[in-house]
Amino acid sequence: MIRSLYYVPGQPIQKDLPPEKFPELTQNQQSVLWVDFISEPPDVSQPILEKFGFHPLAIDDALQETHVPRLDDWGDYLYIVFNYMNFKLEDDDWESEVDELDVFLGKNYIVTHHDHQISAVDDTWVVCDRDQRNVQEGADHILYRITDHLMSAYMPAVEKIDEAIDQLEDQVFHNPSPRILEKLFSLKRVLLAMRRVIIPQREVLNKLARDDFQVIDRKDRVFFRDIYDHLVRLHDLNESLRDIVGGVQDTYLSSVNNRMNEIMKTLTVITVLFMPLTFLTGYFGMNFFEPLGNLKEWTTTPVFYLTLAVILLLPVGMFIWFRRRTWL
Amino acid sequence: MIRSLYYVPGQPIQKDLPPEKFPELTQNQQSVLWVDFISEPPDVSQPILEKFGFHPLAIDDALQETHVPRLDDWGDYLYIVFNYMNFKLEDDDWESEVDELDVFLGKNYIVTHHDHQISAVDDTWVVCDRDQRNVQEGADHILYRITDHLMSAYMPAVEKIDEAIDQLEDQVFHNPSPRILEKLFSLKRVLLAMRRVIIPQREVLNKLARDDFQVIDRKDRVFFRDIYDHLVRLHDLNESLRDIVGGVQDTYLSSVNNRMNEIMKTLTVITVLFMPLTFLTGYFGMNFFEPLGNLKEWTTTPVFYLTLAVILLLPVGMFIWFRRRTWL
Amino acid sequence: MIRSLYYVPGQPIQKDLPPEKFPELTQNQQSVLWVDFISEPPDVSQPILEKFGFHPLAIDDALQETHVPRLDDWGDYLYIVFNYMNFKLEDDDWESEVDELDVFLGKNYIVTHHDHQISAVDDTWVVCDRDQRNVQEGADHILYRITDHLMSAYMPAVEKIDEAIDQLEDQVFHNPSPRILEKLFSLKRVLLAMRRVIIPQREVLNKLARDDFQVIDRKDRVFFRDIYDHLVRLHDLNESLRDIVGGVQDTYLSSVNNRMNEIMKTLTVITVLFMPLTFLTGYFGMNFFEPLGNLKEWTTTPVFYLTLAVILLLPVGMFIWFRRRTWL
């Protein structure tokens, strides 16, 4: 789908103009034109983009969907690639998908190109459509609005991840199960993916905020600076969360280790307690002491009670000895 | 709460002036004005801040409470975000909270904005109120005083953490319990949080000490340089403490490992000592040697004493053999 | 094998000219000459390269095959080393081999030298041969085409590796075998090798895209910029994949650990359940209770049923106790 929005000072906003008129419309330096390509096939988009006079390489990049965030300065227009992430829970595991938004920003026009519906673009579109004051501040201000929406979407996701980590942290000390580890791995992967998107994005915003581009008003740079600061904070939060996930993983491993120790201790104590007793009963089970044998003095009643006493007192003694060695 | 403090050379300090007069007061280049917002709702603070002529983005940032320390130079005023940490012990675990102090510093005024009571601000307020010489050195000097107080608060916390680590270190070699690990994790998290606050704060102070700002006297830069050095040292201490915590964790794991080894050794020794004996008693318990059977020569008295000798000497021999292999 | 391709504006492309005429041909500033050495012995290539006037050190480097990607600017020509990787599966393990392509790029000529057939060079050769428009854009454009082909070859390999990792990841949770670890190690080694090739290659492309070389048209730099961006993305993907391989390794170790724990638990439970029972049976097997002995009251029928009850109920009780301690 292609939609367009055209503003000339003193006139109402026009919408959905024929693509062949775009180049002509941008001639009017006072006007602002926004063209939005939504999941349009490349063979439709390409000729329209070419009419704007964009470099073939930039058009190629816009039509393909496999780029990291980046900003190319082509003089009278900028080519910018943004990434945005979709987070979802699948089988209780976190997953993330990265999609792409390509932007061509000229002095008085902005062209956005994306394969999927993006709420950040739709919301800005509605705002611009409703109130033309939002358009008259210029194409770079529209870019600011879209970017601001795009970046605000990360925060709720980060907060949900934070909560999920907190829950796992509570469980890990008292009930460490392999499932927790699986969940931690999925969280870690999502955080790593986010980091990989945020860092180059931050670089793009840094350039928009600091570099001197022909198509961006000096006074509008502070707005991009604001988004840049937001991304710095996001990156910071991401680092913190990854640190915490790492800490929870360590806790898990040490928790599992403690349980293992406890189990081994139990095994050892039981073995140590019963081995001598079993030997003793075996000893008196030998056929030397048969009633018809010659060693009847071993199986008299006093010996029995002595044996019984050993059977009862040996475990008690051992138990006390273990306590002293702080094993129990 | 909003409080204000106004100094004009040759006059006594005036306090709690009406907010609507602030812009007018700052016209007098010789005067010094300090306005302090304490947990004031945004809808009250916003119009007052706007009257100072601050940029809407800076005001927005001041009213929200989620920023990393940073310094924005807006020409005739600076917007600075400081963070400060509160440390507390909860269930014997260290916890930390980060709060924010926003400062607008003009040539002859300073505006501070915070959501919670901050003793660093209060102390400076008292000092300025008591002796007007502290005010007449200018707004940047007030900023220095606040910052100095703010940063001094970290040292006692660091020292307490240091002590806590020392205690854990003593316990870990002789009585490693999972509780120690839990405490180490909580200390590590606090140190990581502190690091995340100190690094950008250090950057802010570095800028105050080195960059050429319109609102800071060249000769006052050395004061900020001093705080900067303090933060460098704090960061250094923090790194050391984190290294030591890491070392104690390693010690813990190796301590637990040693105990595990000791337990396994005991299990093995006991098993190895008793298994042959149990077999032997079993052997002579077989019904081949019944008094009515044909194998009476196996259960004669000499054989019994031979068996008894084996039962007594075998463990002794094994024990000696273990010693030789340095198992015990 | 030496093959050559010579273009003069307005004439058809000439092929396989005698090597001794090369220097003379390059005198015509309008012409474009491409000479390709394929697994030619050094003693044949050396004199021909010397006739071009290349520095002896550059020729030496071209004839040897052990260099990292790099670019030397010799003023009126560039000496560039590219590496390319061949990936193959050997016994189901990934292996990689690095080969080298040396390029001398002059204003109106390009000399390529390689020891093995390279499809990127062959394909470009066919394209140039078929349509002389591809040649007339200049020697630097031929370099662009070769480089573009060379770098595109990595993507399918990366995708296959990605798939292989995905498969291993599925297996690792449910059936961790040492074989998986071996495969992960081979994947990791391939990714490390790729990284070592991509990073200096990226640097070469960065120079081609940004530096001001005599032999590269300013307007052609954007093409190299495009390949550079491709390499940035490749490097990024490589990092991600290595992170994921690391994650799968951790999962493997924790999976193996879990199985170990399960086994130890079973051992302990069995031992703990049967040890007391074995003791009990041993107790009543002692010869004190012989029919002719004095302790017949121990082996009466009621005692037997009591013993039987203990033998049946003790394991049940222990099982319940284990459940409570969440061991089972």
Add this chain to the structure above:
Amino acid sequence: MIRSLYYVPGQPIQKDLPPEKFPELTQNQQSVLWVDFISEPPDVSQPILEKFGFHPLAIDDALQETHVPRLDDWGDYLYIVFNYMNFKLEDDDWESEVDELDVFLGKNYIVTHHDHQISAVDDTWVVCDRDQRNVQEGADHILYRITDHLMSAYMPAVEKIDEAIDQLEDQVFHNPSPRILEKLFSLKRVLLAMRRVIIPQREVLNKLARDDFQVIDRKDRVFFRDIYDHLVRLHDLNESLRDIVGGVQDTYLSSVNNRMNEIMKTLTVITVLFMPLTFLTGYFGMNFFEPLGNLKEWTTTPVFYLTLAVILLLPVGMFIWFRRRTWL
């Protein structure tokens, strides 16, 4: 204690002049003055330092004892903080303490301030006192001598640590005890502490060797360059030693692991050898085979010898089987 040393060309060296004359003495540009404060209380040192005209912040820093090495350029004097370490063995564990030396270096005077006796300062004092040629080269040369002494003191310590590591390395393969690990931890901590002192110190020397300070002769910079190179080497050695300590720790863990494996193997082999035998003896101990029972054919003499053969041959067979599986 305060001591001073004053040199005017052509006159003998004067010592221990009254502090109130210091400022006046430094007026003579040809003279050299060295004042040394040794564990002097702050309230005595402060007024004397103030008379030199040093900045209050610099004096504050000198009187406190908690700084990292650093160099402040105050124009006509430098304020330099050096750290030096004392190493000692406590209960056979390495410990280290960091002390501080503060230096004010003017064009023709040097002021040193320290809380403890420092042999580097004392030695230089003696040398200057004995032969006035050492003083006439200027205040910066005195600084060079002190620094050189200070840094030379690290080398013997590093060599002792090197030896200690070598000894532990020999022990670790053949007799790994937890004590070794404790010692390694103490060595690691000392090396980390040393690193933390050396790095900023190196930076200070780098500045002295490269930056253009008013109070340091251009031609004297090479001397500081020499100490700088010494510190680079020290840092290098420190890194090596830490690497080696890390390697010994790994060796220790793997050594302990090997012993654990050996113990587990022994346990398993013993269990596996005796379990079937014990079962067998138990089997023939059952009361089915009582002389009065009906199953006498199970306890005949041939069966006994068959059983005996199994008892003797089964362990041998198992032993051979273990060997084949390379367990023993």
Add this chain to the structure above:
Amino acid sequence: MIRSLYYVPGQPIQKDLPPEKFPELTQNQQSVLWVDFISEPPDVSQPILEKFGFHPLAIDDALQETHVPRLDDWGDYLYIVFNYMNFKLEDDDWESEVDELDVFLGKNYIVTHHDHQISAVDDTWVVCDRDQRNVQEGADHILYRITDHLMSAYMPAVEKIDEAIDQLEDQVFHNPSPRILEKLFSLKRVLLAMRRVIIPQREVLNKLARDDFQVIDRKDRVFFRDIYDHLVRLHDLNESLRDIVGGVQDTYLSSVNNRMNEIMKTLTVITVLFMPLTFLTGYFGMNFFEPLGNLKEWTTTPVFYLTLAVILLLPVGMFIWFRRRTWL
């Protein structure tokens, strides 16, 4: 030993000139002088070096043998420290030793100073002696030849290490022994030592190749550039090898872990198979079932055959159950 080699255009090479004539000889700008000190005691070398007019600090550094590679520019001469490594196998473990070569390079002379015979120097000496064309290219060219020889010596060592690692890698999967780990540690240490030598050496060559020194011809810089590239590659190879050693170590640990698991499994299976059987035989060994007792119905022939069936079938059943849980 001191040897010298002196070339004046148009004259045959003179050798072993008296040291006192060296300064005078270097006056002739067309001549080339090479002086080589081999394990000469400092008190002999020092006065000769002083006659060249070298700075005392540089002479000191040359006479001591504890420096990292480095280059000092003293204007009309360079002082350069090279390190070279000797690799040897001791008890089948790799060891390495680092020795030092000090070079003073003037416009028309080169002074080399070393404590041990160095083949790189000897070979260059022979080449220069045999053919005076090698000398007439100047002192910087002699330096190039020595350095080239010195650096070429690393490659064969690296290749041998590579082979050694390959062998260990083959062994580690099928026969992991602690000996392998010991060898890996020794290889790692050698690679670390090599890295520590290569990195500063690379820096020295980088300076020789790029910086503008009075004593090095601009056109000779490309030769040093070539050695620099060689060192870059060496460093790269070193990193790869260290990565691979790390990988083999991980494989070793996981291999050992797998064996441990196998052993534990065997122990558990044997215990689990025999414990119930041993209980059963114990049960029927109790004296309740004596021929004269009241519970004869428990020891009748059918019960025996039932018991026998349980004894034979229980292990089979358990074995099948283990298989299902993929334990065997």
